[in-house]
Amino acid sequence: MAIVRHPYNTVLVRAYHNALLMEETKRKYSRTTTSFRGRNAMEYIYEAADEGKGCRTQGQIADYLKISRPSCTTLLDKLEQLGYVERKKDPLDERSINVYLTRKGRLVTVFQSTHRNDMIDAILEEFTPEEQRTILRGFERMNEVFEQCIVVLEENGRRKATKGAPKK
Numbered sequence: 743m744a745i746v747r748h749p750y751n752t753v754l755v756r757a758y759h760n761a762l763l764m765e766e767t768k769r770k771y772s773r774t775t776t777s778f779r780g781r782n783a784m785e786y787i788y789e790a791a792d793e794g795k796g797c798r799t800q801g802q803i804a805d806y807l808k809i810s811r812p813s814c815t816t817l818l819d820k821l822e823q824l825g826y827v828e829r830k831k832d833p834l835d836e837r838s839i840n841v842y843l844t845r846k847g848r849l850v851t852v853f854q855s856t857h858r859n860d861m862i863d864a865i866l867e868e869f870t871p872e873e874q875r876t877i878l879r880g881f882e883r884m885n886e887v888f889e890q891c892i893v894v895l896e897e898n899g900r901r902k903a904t905k906g907a908p909k910k
Contacts, residue, residue, distance in 0.1 A: 779807055780821055781854055783814075787827065787843050788851045797840040799832070808892075826850060 765778050786806050787798045798806075804814035818841060821827040826847035832838040843851065866874050 777817075777820075779809070780817060780826075781851075783807060783817060783821065784826060784843060784847055784851045785855070787841055788848065788855075797830075797842045800829070800839045800841060803841060821847070 769777070783803050783806075786803060790796055790798050800814055800818060801811065803818070804811050807814065807817075809817070818827060818829065822829065824846075825844055828842050828844055829839050830842065832840050866877070869877065
């Protein structure tokens with residue numbers, strides 16, 4: 743029996759597939775591109791400048807990316823080797839490591855952001871400002887639903903993991 747798909751589902755699946763394909767293609771042919779997660783980390787650090795901080799801690803980055811601390815350390819090691827970030831002990835709390843973008847890291851982040859902004863402008867150019875606001879609200883709502891689904895999936899995964907664990 744065929745699956746009846748909602749037209750939005752078809753578009754969402756295609757968009758997800760194309761976004762992944764675009765990321766893989768960029769990574770394949772670019773000298774400056776790191777992993778998708780690496781670019782997300784760099785953009786998160788870059789946003790800290792807008793907040794007047796200029797850096798993020800390793801813990802903040804791990805929490806933002808929803809990865810373990812050791813995985814974050816490995817990611818930051820790679821970004822540091824590429825010359826995109828530098829880590830320094832926090833002068834006020836030496837247990838904490840602050841992560842800064844280097845000049846090279848800022849340039850790569852701005853380049854990636856500019857490329858995405860150009861794509862967004864090309865998508866939105868045929869829509870009225872009111873339609874653009876509606877589209878933005880749709881994406882905001884989509885992200886809210888995704889985040890709710892992630893919470894439910896994590897809770898279900900934890901429940902299943904504890905069910906199979908030996909009782910003490």
